[in-house]
Amino acid sequence: MLPQREEMHGPSTMPRAMPLPDKIPEPAVRRLSLYLRELRAAHESGKATILSTELGSALGLAGAQVRKDLGVFGQFGQAGVGYPTQALIARLRNILGKEQQWNACIVGAGNIGRALLSYNRFRGDDFDIVAIFDQNPAVIGTRVADHRVRPLEDLPALVRERTIRIGIVAVPAEAAQETAVRLIDAGVAGILNFAPRRLDVADRVSVVNVDFTVALEQLAFQVSLGLTGTIGDAKK
Amino acid sequence: MLPQREEMHGPSTMPRAMPLPDKIPEPAVRRLSLYLRELRAAHESGKATILSTELGSALGLAGAQVRKDLGVFGQFGQAGVGYPTQALIARLRNILGKEQQWNACIVGAGNIGRALLSYNRFRGDDFDIVAIFDQNPAVIGTRVADHRVRPLEDLPALVRERTIRIGIVAVPAEAAQETAVRLIDAGVAGILNFAPRRLDVADRVSVVNVDFTVALEQLAFQVSLGLTGTIGDAKK
DNA sequence: CTTTGTGAAATTATTCACAGCA
DNA sequence: TGCTGTGAATAATTTCACAAAG
Numbered sequence: 001m002l003p004q005r006e007e008m009h010g011p012s013t014m015p016r017a018m019p020l021p022d023k024i025p026e027p028a029v030r031r032l033s034l035y036l037r038e039l040r041a042a043h044e045s046g047k048a049t050i051l052s053t054e055l056g057s058a059l060g061l062a063g064a065q066v067r068k069d070l071g072v073f074g075q076f077g078q079a080g081v082g083y084p085t086q087a088l089i090a091r092l093r094n095i096l097g098k099e100q101q102w103n104a105c106i107v108g109a110g111n112i113g114r115a116l117l118s119y120n121r122f123r124g125d126d127f128d129i130v131a132i133f134d135q136n137p138a139v140i141g142t143r144v145a146d147h148r149v150r151p152l153e154d155l156p157a158l159v160r161e162r163t164i165r166i167g168i169v170a171v172p173a174e175a176a177q178e179t180a181v182r183l184i185d186a187g188v189a190g191i192l193n194f195a196p197r198r199l200d201v202a203d204r205v206s207v208v209n210v211d212f213t214v215a216l217e218q219l220a221f222q223v224s225l226g227l228t229g230t231i232g233d234a235k236k
Numbered sequence: 237m238l239p240q241r242e243e244m245h246g247p248s249t250m251p252r253a254m255p256l257p258d259k260i261p262e263p264a265v266r267r268l269s270l271y272l273r274e275l276r277a278a279h280e281s282g283k284a285t286i287l288s289t290e291l292g293s294a295l296g297l298a299g300a301q302v303r304k305d306l307g308v309f310g311q312f313g314q315a316g317v318g319y320p321t322q323a324l325i326a327r328l329r330n331i332l333g334k335e336q337q338w339n340a341c342i343v344g345a346g347n348i349g350r351a352l353l354s355y356n357r358f359r360g361d362d363f364d365i366v367a368i369f370d371q372n373p374a375v376i377g378t379r380v381a382d383h384r385v386r387p388l389e390d391l392p393a394l395v396r397e398r399t400i401r402i403g404i405v406a407v408p409a410e411a412a413q414e415t416a417v418r419l420i421d422a423g424v425a426g427i428l429n430f431a432p433r434r435l436d437v438a439d440r441v442s443v444v445n446v447d448f449t450v451a452l453e454q455l456a457f458q459v460s461l462g463l464t465g466t467i468g469d470a471k472k
Numbered sequence: 473c474t475t476t477g478t479g480a481a482a483t484t485a486t487t488c489a490c491a492g493c494a
Numbered sequence: 495t496g497c498t499g500t501g502a503a504t505a506a507t508t509t510c511a512c513a514a515a516g
Contacts, residue, residue, distance in 0.1 A: 020461070026506095027507070028507095029454060030450060033454065034434075036453075037432065051475070062508085062509070062510095063476095064478095064510075067475090068477085068478080068507090070477095071476090076476095078476075078515085079474075079476040079514075079515040080474045081476085081516070083476090095457070096457050097461075098456070100456075100460060111351040112355065119448070122449070126456075127452065127456075166452075166459070189459045190455045190456070190458060192451060192455050197273075198270075198294065198295055198466065203464040205464060206455055206464055206467065207455075207467065208466075208467050210451045212352070212355070212357065212446060215428060217268075217332050217334070218444050219426045219428050219442055219443075219444040220334070220336075220338055223401060223426035224336065225333075227442050228437070228439040228440060228442055229437070230434065230437070230443040230444075231442065231443065231444050261485065262484095288498070298487070299497090299498095300486080300487060300488070301485095301486065301487080303497095303499060304486080304487090306498095307498090307499060311498085312498095313497075313499080315492075315493045315494055316493070316495075316496050318496095319498090
């Protein structure tokens with residue numbers, strides 16, 4: 001289950017069209033993104049409706065799981081017909097907050113930071129990486145994919161000016177905690193952490209970790225056990 | 237719970253020092269990597285033993301959770317004293333298969349692929365990325381961090397010659413499934429997938445997904461809900 | 473007849489709490 | 495006394511199965 005709701009920090013959030021239930025299973029949220037992705041594909045290939053079993057099989061899930069997950073947020077389907085693709089896309093976008101503008105910045109212009117900045121999938125109509133920062137004077141001022149690498153000192157001003165709500169931590173583990181503090185003090189509301197260590201944020205912001213090395217070790221473990229199949233995203 | 241054990245594929249794996257139980261909770265495996273990381277830090281700072289509560293608090297977990305997780309694999313602690321740091325590191329390395337050599341290759345020399353190749357944390361004493369491939373003639377032959385980008389046609393030969401057991405998929409979503417098939421046919425035993433789509437591997441190999449966009453959307457959801465705290469790795 | 477929505481059952485994971493050992 | 499190891503209790507999640515809707 002998700003952590004408790006708290007008073008908000010940083011730039012205020014837009015109201016949601018419909019209220020959400022107070023208890024939301026965390027695995028369901030993770031899968032919502034995947035459903036949205038599948039729904040877009042279905043919509044593009046001209047499907048006006050989609051069955052829970054279709055939506056599920058693309059992700060290796062049972063139809064009942066899909067129905068339960070969607071059921072958390074309301075009733076969208078039509079018995080005997082399925083779910084209206086277009087309308088469900090709209091509702092999932094609304095639930096996930098994708099109708100809002102999400103400006104983000106990257107701290108750390110090393111390999112990962114530069115790759116993320118150049119990564120097209122991060123530049124959607126709702127997400128935008130608007131700045132990249134680094135500590136290293138040798139890197140500051142260099143250009144990466146249309147951006148000039150800025151000194152960390154500029155962080156607070158830019159977070160304010162450009163309404164940055166998400167900070168992406170792409171610095172080495174040693175610098176990650178300090179970076180997180182600077183981001184929080186500057187006013188971001190969420191942190192996407194690529195550094196291989198836990199960030200102590202004292203419940204001031206949300207944190208989601210992306211940890212390559214854990215993923216790699218998990219894979220090695222599976223392989224050395226002789227296991228097969230997908231582990232990770234869809235199946236929690 | 238993990239998928240069933242199957243007959244093995246690709247280059248054979250080394251035997252493990254001690255047998256593992258047949259049922260291993262998946263969340264425990266994910267946390268094992270994190271425990272190992274913490275143990276290394278504790279060991280470097282001169283701690284000969286560590287308490288379950290210490291190990292846990294660094295990761296935001298209760299001591300009981302740590303003890304349960306370790307308990308799956310045997311008894312390592314000493315009542316009244318804690319866990320011997322050095323010995324536990326050795327045993328976790330053994331459990332996770334980190335005593336074996338893991339050669340990997342990357343397919344896709346775009347932003348992500350190049351960043352991963354240059355990413356130091358992927359070059360440990362057990363993991364080694366020994367080749368990078370791409371489809372694009374304009375990219376083939378260019379150099380990335382001491383490696384020459386090779387044509388995809390060379391994949392099968394190199395997997396054999398260099399005993400590559402892990403394939404890293406760093407191609408666009410559209411090419412991911414085909415890339416997975418080529419990797420499997422070439423003989424890898426596991427795939428680390430960075431492409432934002434599910435790979436159908438028909439239980440021939442293990443797959444672990446790393447999905448940036450899902451992580452980002454989860455973060456946005458948390459933030460727009462006004463939630464705080466860490467979501468992701470350690471906690472379930 | 474098909475498929476949703478959802479209680480009820482089953483499974484899986486976490487937390488509690490304490491006996492037993494050092 | 496302090497801490498591990500672990501059953502028992504609780505909580506969370508998934509799967510089942512079916513009534514109701516189209």
